[in-house]
Amino acid sequence: MFGLGLDGSSTQHSGDVILSRPSSALFLTGTTDDIAPANENVMSYLGNWPGAWQIMHPLGANHIGYQESDTFFERLADGDSNMGRDGQQSHALEHILPYLNLSLRGDDSAYQAAFNREDKSVSSDSDSYIDEDLSRSRLYKMENITSSLFSVMLNESFTISADVTMRDGSPASGNVSCILPNGDSIGGLFDGSIASCDINGSSILPGPSLIEIRIQDHSFSDWLDIFINRIGMPMEITAPLPEITLDQHSSVTVLTDIFATDPDGEDIIFLGANILNDNNSRLSLELSGSELTIAHIADQEWDGTVQMDFTLATPDETVNLTTNVTVIPVNDPVVQIESIPQQQSIEDGSSIVVDFSDYVSDPEGEMLVISAAREYPGIRINTSLETVLIDPQTHWNGAELIEFHVSDGVTEHLQIFVPINIEAVDDPIEFTTDTISIEMDEDGVLTVNLDNYTVNVDDDILVYTISGQSEIIGYSLSGNELILAGNPDLFGVASYTINVSDGLNSSSSNLNVKINSVPDLPTVGISTIDVDGNTVSVLWTISDRDGNIGLVYSVNMNNQSIELGTECTGTILLTCLTTAVTPSVGVHTVDAKVWDSAAQVWSNNASQEFEVVTNSNSQDDAESEVEIGEWVLPIGLGLVVLLLIGYMLLSRKD
Structure with a gap:
């Protein structure tokens, strides 16, 4: 069959029709054919074509160029032709004439010219592009197909053969192969007149198999087919037959290949299955080809063994088997059967008791093992068997979500939450003790945080007041801060009453403050140093608020001790006189200090220099010294007395 500018998109032939020899169609449709374009006509027409075909698309050829004449309207509807009518028809004849010689005259040499196969392996034309499928061409004389065996067993070999010549009876040439039903190709032999293939029975499945033997010289080909019956082998059953096991309330999927295998390689499927004596429908079965799924769906704590009948099948065989399912x-x-509701109590009220067996159960009936997930500040938790005691400590209130771990002691624990709500109450405000005793040093300052002596459970805002007086200390109260300041040089015990209130409740406590005596450091000063002949008189003073008790004198002249015989008068302000032998002429130094035995420290060191000069007029000097000595000492003593009187007056005012 051939066509020029084919106008039509369907054919009466179906894909399973076998066309008579010679069969290979040729079509030409130009690239500028707008009346019957190839993609809408000839390409659709060949969609189900049962044989070989080739479409040439001449470049610049239109539809009317293949006609002897045309009309005005056809020229308007068609595309322009670059080849011209003569060029198109001449080009077509170059292929149609060889095609007719091939088809009608049996001139096999015309095949290459007709189908653009100058080198056999590929189609090409300088004036066209080409679409083709020449795999089903029938151009040889091929007949008398036969087989050495028409029924074969597994691994049994057989030979398919056919007589082949050119259509004019001359010897043929080409490559021989056999196509199996699964699409595999097996190479064959050709001795010039007989094409043959040797095939093993294992290459085909049991049952009828259509095998095609073909010969081809590139796209120049032919073929015949024949049915061979493959006799199937029985399934090989696994011995002993495997048993099936699965856990409670779970499922398992098994495959057919654990029970049987097929030597022929055919798929084995489950054709049916049934649990025997399963009146409670504890197990369900689901079949899907080569898979069988067994699920434990009812009576979840049941365990045991039942029998299952099932049928295995291949396309040509079935077998009934029985196995155990355990x-x-x-x-x-453990499982939680109910949420634990909120547990309520009041601050400092009764404890909360929760019986977990009301909310959690173990499928096997084992005793529950309960533990708190962590510690909760202010809450005591105690477990006893399946009961839990939740005891908020004194003054604890608020809401908390307490987490517990509950298990049977073996399996993974379950998180169980117990919500609690402890209603707050107004707690009284109180001091930690009836009497607050504190100590401080003489002349010291002490800051006391009264909150440290108060029990304020509710963190209320507190107001403190203090009453009482003392001559030895003073105080200042600001909020919760009490500042105590000792009066100078006074010690002893001072007592006060402290009151605290939160607006609703109040409490009071005694405050006893002990002021510890602290030794006062003495202060030493040198008033005068007088040289009178062979005597040096040192007048010096000691100021000590603690008096002269425990004082040890130290007076040195030129680092030599001279305090022996020192006389002092007074209590707080002492005037002391120390005398010594007049040293040699020159400048000398006197040092005076005292050791305070109570404070265990030395006073300051008072130091003063004096000069002993040469006596040039001893009589004048003597008279002068007598005159000076007569008035200096009384004046000094008078000054000391005045100082003592003034100090005593000041002390009485304080």
């Missing part, structure tokens, strides 16, 4: 018991984790 459900294995498992230790299931």
Whole structure:
């Protein structure tokens, strides 16, 4: 069959029709054919074509160029032709004439010219582009197909053969192959007149198999087919037959290949299955080809063994088998059957008791094992068997979500939450003790945080007041801060009453303050140093608020001790006189200090220099010294007395 500018998109032939020899169609449709374009006509027409075909698309050829004449309207509807009518028809004849010689005259040499196969392996034309499928061409004389065996067993070999010549009876040439039903190709032999293939029975499945033997010289080909019956082998059953096991309330999927295999390689499927004597429908079965799924769906704590009948099948064989199905018991984790409601109490009220067996159960009936997930500040938790005591400590209030771990002691624990709500109450405000005793040093300052002596459970804002007086200390109160300041040089015990209130409740406590005596450091000063002949008189003073008790004198002249015989008068302000032998002429130094035995420290060191000069007029000097000595000492003593009187007056005012 051939066509020029084919106008039509369907054919009466179906894909399973075998066309008579010679069969290979040729079509030409130009690239500028707008009346019957190839993609809408000839390409659709060949969609189900049962044989070989080739479409040439001449470049610049239109539809009317293949006609002897045309009309005005056809010229308007068609595309322009670059080849011209003569060029198109001449180009077509170059292929149609060889095609007719091939088809009608049996001139096999015309095949290459007709189908653009100058080198056999590929189609090409300088004036066209080409679409083709020449795999089903029938251009040889091929007949008398036969087989050495028409029924074969597994691994049994057989030979398919056919007589082949050119259509004019001359010897043929080409490559021989056999196409199996699964699409595999097996190479064959050709001795010039007989094409043959040797095939093993293992290459085909049991049952009828259509095998095609073909010969081809590139796209120049032919073929015949023949049915061969493959006799199937029986399934090989596994011995002993495997048993099936699964855990409680679980499922398992098994494959057919654990029960049987097919030597022929055919798929084995489950054709049916049934649990025997399963009146409670504890197990369900689901079949899907080569898979069987067994699930434990009812009576979840049941375990045991039942029998299952099932049927295995291949396309040509079935077999009925029976095996055991065993459900294995498992230790299931505990389950929560109900949420625990909020547990309520009041601050400092009764404890909360929760029986977890009301909310959690173990499928196997084992005793529950309960533990708190962590510690909760202010809450005591105690477990006893399946009961839990939740005891908020004194003054604890608020809401908390307490987490527990509950298990049977073996399996994974379950998180269980117990919500609690402890209603707050107004707690009284109180001091930690009836009497607050504190100590401080003489002349010291002490800051006391009264909150440290108060029990304020509710963190209320507190107001403190203080009453009482003392001559030895003073105080200042600001909020919760009490500042105590000792009066100078006074010690002893001072007592006060402290009151605290939160606006609703109040409490009071005694405050006893002990002021510890602290030794006062003495202060030493040198008033005068007088040289009178062979005597040096040192007048010096000691100021000590603690008096002269425990004082040890130290007076040195030129680092030599001279305090022996020192006389002092007074109590707080002492005037002391120390005398010594007049040293040699020159400048000398006197040092005076005292050791305070109570404070265990030395006073300051008072130091003063004096000069002993040469006596040039001893009589004048003597008279002068006598005159000076007569008035200096009384004046000094008078000054000391005045100082003592003034100090005593000041002390009485304080």
